Amino acid sequence: MVTRGFFSGRRPPSDTDARIPPGQYLEQGFPVLSAGPTPRVRTEDWSFTLKHGPRPIKKWNWAEFNALPQSKMTRDIHCVTAWTKFNTPWQGVLIDDILADAGIEPPSAFTLAHSFDGYSTNVPTKDLVTGKAMVALLYEGKPISPDHGGPARLLVPHLYFWKSAKWVNGLQFTERDEPGFWELRGYHIYGDPWREQRYSGDP
Amino acid sequence: MSAEPQLQSPWQAATITRIEKRTPRVTSFWFQPSRPFTHLAGQHVDVRLTAPDGYQARRSYSIASAPEAGAGIELVIERLDDGEVSPFFHDVAEVGDEIELRGPLGGHFIWEASDGGPILLVGGGSGVVPLMAMVRHRTLQKSAAPIALVFSARVWDEVIFRDELIGLDDRRDGFDLVLTLTREQARRPSDYSRRVDARMMMQAMERLSKAPRLAFVCGSNAFVSAAAEALIEAGVPAGLIRTERYGV
Numbered sequence: 001m002v003t004r005g006f007f008s009g010r011r012p013p014s015d016t017d018a019r020i021p022p023g024q025y026l027e028q029g030f031p032v033l034s035a036g037p038t039p040r041v042r043t044e045d046w047s048f049t050l051k052h053g054p055r056p057i058k059k060w061n062w063a064e065f066n067a068l069p070q071s072k073m074t075r076d077i078h079c080v081t082a083w084t085k086f087n088t089p090w091q092g093v094l095i096d097d098i099l100a101d102a103g104i105e106p107p108s109a110f111t112l113a114h115s116f117d118g119y120s121t122n123v124p125t126k127d128l129v130t131g132k133a134m135v136a137l138l139y140e141g142k143p144i145s146p147d148h149g150g151p152a153r154l155l156v157p158h159l160y161f162w163k164s165a166k167w168v169n170g171l172q173f174t175e176r177d178e179p180g181f182w183e184l185r186g187y188h189i190y191g192d193p194w195r196e197q198r199y200s201g202d203p
Numbered sequence: 204m205s206a207e208p209q210l211q212s213p214w215q216a217a218t219i220t221r222i223e224k225r226t227p228r229v230t231s232f233w234f235q236p237s238r239p240f241t242h243l244a245g246q247h248v249d250v251r252l253t254a255p256d257g258y259q260a261r262r263s264y265s266i267a268s269a270p271e272a273g274a275g276i277e278l279v280i281e282r283l284d285d286g287e288v289s290p291f292f293h294d295v296a297e298v299g300d301e302i303e304l305r306g307p308l309g310g311h312f313i314w315e316a317s318d319g320g321p322i323l324l325v326g327g328g329s330g331v332v333p334l335m336a337m338v339r340h341r342t343l344q345k346s347a348a349p350i351a352l353v354f355s356a357r358v359w360d361e362v363i364f365r366d367e368l369i370g371l372d373d374r375r376d377g378f379d380l381v382l383t384l385t386r387e388q389a390r391r392p393s394d395y396s397r398r399v400d401a402r403m404m405m406q407a408m409e410r411l412s413k414a415p416r417l418a419f420v421c422g423s424n425a426f427v428s429a430a431a432e433a434l435i436e437a438g439v440p441a442g443l444i445r446t447e448r449y450g451v
């Protein structure tokens with residue numbers, strides 16, 4: 001439906017069109033969205049736990065986690081509130097390298113990411129491995145600020161950005177696809193920006 | 204029961220039925236959706252504008268009207284001069300125009316009268332909009348839940364819903380309005396002339412009978428961060444604070 005009188009669209013340059021998913025617009029800044037106050041997690045208090053169901057597999061403190069092999073990833077990110085940001089540069093530990101350090105293969109097809117503020121989000125395990133996702137420790141070469149999820153945030157750049165849980169403190173393998181915080185509150189269970197899976201019920 | 208998968212809140216056309224300027228930079232638009240829906244106080248809709256060549260711009264706007272207010276919804280849009288969508292509403296949109304929207308959306312920043320109180324609401328500028336839906340919902344439900352609204356605006360003439368809020372405050376029925384102006388002197392004796400801080404939050408909570416069961420904070424990102432921090436400093440547990448950030 002064409003909107004009467006709307007011409008002045010801020011069109012992205014045509015050479016970037018193919019990188020912008022449907023319904024998204026290009027953003028130069030880096031807006032902040034979250035469900036509650038920004039937790040201040042001190043690196044002294046930080047830890048990351050890998051679990052299978054209720055059972056802990058391995059736990060790292062900040063120094064141990066930072067000693068894991070680190071990788072860089074520069075990706076376009078897509079927020080469900082409709083902004084897309086190109087070329088965001090991250091550095092951190094690939095989920096593959098976390099699993100390798102724990103000495104395990106992924107034990108189930110689904111994963112819940114947990115955060116210090118009680119937030120959780122579900123991601124199929126296959127979307128986390130084979131270099132697709134990391135626990136990011138640096139943004140633009142610097143520690144991630146608390147409002148953007150520091151000290152560490154999950155980065156799953158090919159899904160809507162709420163899946164990239166801020167203040168992440170663990171991954172839990174689950175037998176079923178269990179909806180996380182936003183997924184229980186009307187957001188899509190998978191969240192593929194290219195299929196515009198914003199809200200639950202979107203095809 | 205039908206097992207057909209259905210879009211929970213599909214895009215639909217909604218007709219603008221009324222437009223009313225609220226402050227120099229803020230205007231209310233009433234929409235009548237072609238397929239009416241019932242929302243909860245605090246929810247928003249997504250709006251999308253389509254240019255003749257198919258280009259679309261899409262933004263979220265909170266619903267200001269109470270769920271039980273009847274036909275149509277009120278959106279309250281602040282003009283950002285260099286913005287893409289908000290100037291369209293201020294300069295181009297007219298009564299009778301059809302706009303595409305989908306909703307209601309959002310399942311976290313919500314208060315229902317049956318949830319009870321006391322509730323502390325903290326809004327900055329147009330961040331008052333979803334809080335207004337909660338205040339109106341309380342009034343229409345004749346709820347006794349104590350609610351205090353701390354509302355920060357730059358100047359007196361930019362206090363959105365000013366007369367309505369002061370009218371509700373004057374009833375002394377458990378709703379308390381605390382205004383704070385950041386660029387002008389306060390006009391009412393109980394109001395403030397400074398940015399929100401922990402002391403203001405503590406004094407607002409003293410107006411509630413007991414500690415709030417939930418606090419809702421809405422506005423620009425900078426405002427929400429400052430207000431949430433002030434609440435935590437004032438002793439509100441982080442887990443009771445719900446935030447809605449309007450972005451930049």
Ligand SMILES: Cc1cc2nc3c(=O)[nH]c(=O)nc-3n(C[C@H](O)[C@H](O)[C@H](O)COP(=O)(O)OP(=O)(O)OC[C@H]3O[C@@H](n4cnc5c(N)ncnc54)[C@H](O)[C@@H]3O)c2cc1C
Pocket residue numbers: 010026027028081247262263264265266279280281282283284285286287288289290329332333447448449450451
């Ligand atoms: C859940 C939710 C509820 C909301 N509810 C409300 C509400 O009730 N009322 C309300 O007024 N707003 C609300 N907002 C904010 C609203 O969605 C829009 O962000 C706002 O109206 C600005 O949109 P815009 O298109 O006018 O500005 P945009 O074009 O998005 O620009 C916003 C600002 O960023 C700058 N900017 C961004 N990109 C560019 C660019 N490429 N070039 C130049 N400048 C740029 C502009 O300077 C402008 O000041 C809500 C947001 C959310 C997430």
